[in-house]
Amino acid sequence: MNVLLTRPLAQVKVLEGLVADSGHTPLLFPTLEVKPIQATLLRNQYDAAIFISANAVEHGLTLFNQVKANKIFTVGAATAKKLDDYQITVDDFPKEKPSSEALLALKSVSKLHAKNVLIFRGKGGRETLKNGLEKSHNKVEYVEVYDRITCEITPKHKVILNSFLSDSQGVISITSNENLDGLISLATQLNQLGQLKTYPLIVLSQRIKKYALSLGFEQVLVTVDISDQAIVNVLEDIDRLDK
Secondary structure, three states: EEEEOOOOOOHHHHHHHHHHHHOOOEOOOOEEEEEEOOOOOOOOEEEEEEEHHHHHHHHHHHHHHHOEEEEEEEEEHHHHHHHOOOOOOEEEEOOOOOHHOOOOHHHHHHHHOOOOOEEEEOOOOHHHHHHHHHHOOOEEEEEEEEEEEEOOOOHHHHHHHHHHHOOOOOOOOOOHHHHHHHHHHHHHOOHHHHOOOOEEEEOOOOOHHHHHHHOOOOOOEEEEOOOOHHHHHHHHHHHHHHH
């Protein structure tokens, strides 16, 4: 079965390998590019620093090394691992499914009161974390270190999408609302959106599922967590149902 992988090319290699190892055919159809943003900070010391994503680590590390943070938190395990790869110790992160809500619910985070908190993130995004921290009178500063830009269509995009749509059996992997918006933009430009919506999506959260259904996608499956293996596990579930 063909699996349309829509992550940026720099972030898809592991998932591509897992999909191939599971007996399916990965088709690379990147919908977003991640581009760094030059950013500055208001101070050189913070009570806590929070990283929203692995991209925030990758593009914010140089800036982070210029400041001191008494505590370091991440929204999930993958981001914590990215910091660990750079020998940076994370004090806490949600051990179950990652989200801003889960981070705010941690005892170590809920204890923050009247602190200076720095959040490393991409441009835009939800305000849930900031709003939650401010309820405890914390002063929250964003540093936006990357942006997600919809890819320009290339001849390869057209070839890959035509190959995917030539087979009625296929699944699309989506990892964020922005990722889905990019897919819709590219498919619309290629006049293939209507047909694409008939294929099932594998998404990483109920929030993405709700958004996808609101846009007219007919079948949306949610992984148990945000790992690459969880995406492959859903593929294996589909295989069992088809037998």
